[in-house]
Amino acid sequence: MQTRVLFFGKLKELAGAAEQSVELRSGATISDLFDRFAHETPALASFRSSVVASRNQEFAPWTTVLEPGDEIAFLPPVSGG
């Protein structure tokens, strides 16, 4: 299952790319997806408690099960205004 993953702000710098595409097993959750990146980039792991995820542009809990074609984004604390 192919999933498009976006990183923003500080997370983009840590992940080294704004956008990646990953292949995941069916039934994988947003948490599984983050763990995959955190395993490759340990600096991301230490930020997990300061990250929220979105699925198809809606904030989504870590336990959300991914569907084919989902657009997932990992977002650091927002600081607009």
Place this chain on the structure above:
Amino acid sequence: MTLSPNDDLVFLGRDSIAADVLIRHVRQAHNGAVVTFDGCVRNHSHSRTTLYLEYEAYESMALEKMHEIAASLHTLFAIDSVAIAHRLGRLEIGETSVFIAVSAPHRKAAFEACRHAIDTLKKTVPIWKKEFFEDGGVWADGELPPVPAATPAAKPAS
């Protein structure tokens, strides 16, 4: 720049914000008040001198969240019309980064709605600010948006 069903104006982009256009958009004959919020780039942060700021956004989601804020104001307050604009890219000291205008028949609702709009924007819209000082850039501290609770799984994982 996009218009909502309520004829609210929502803008997210790199061009400078034309506050007068936003005010004219919300101002109508049946209003008794127009309240505006002008968020501008401050020349310091925690006693350090700020040189300039850079804003980035998850643009499609940010625009959607800004529309949600505008729509929610009509539900929560007795207002007429809303305009919300946020800049992206590099902003110099003194420039407007965010501008909100709310019109209403009476001032109380306009004040409250404008305050609610900027407070909600700062908590829920996926926009990030990097502050540049003489010794480099730092992502500003922000707020973690609230996330809806997980819906219980149909059956526990085995």
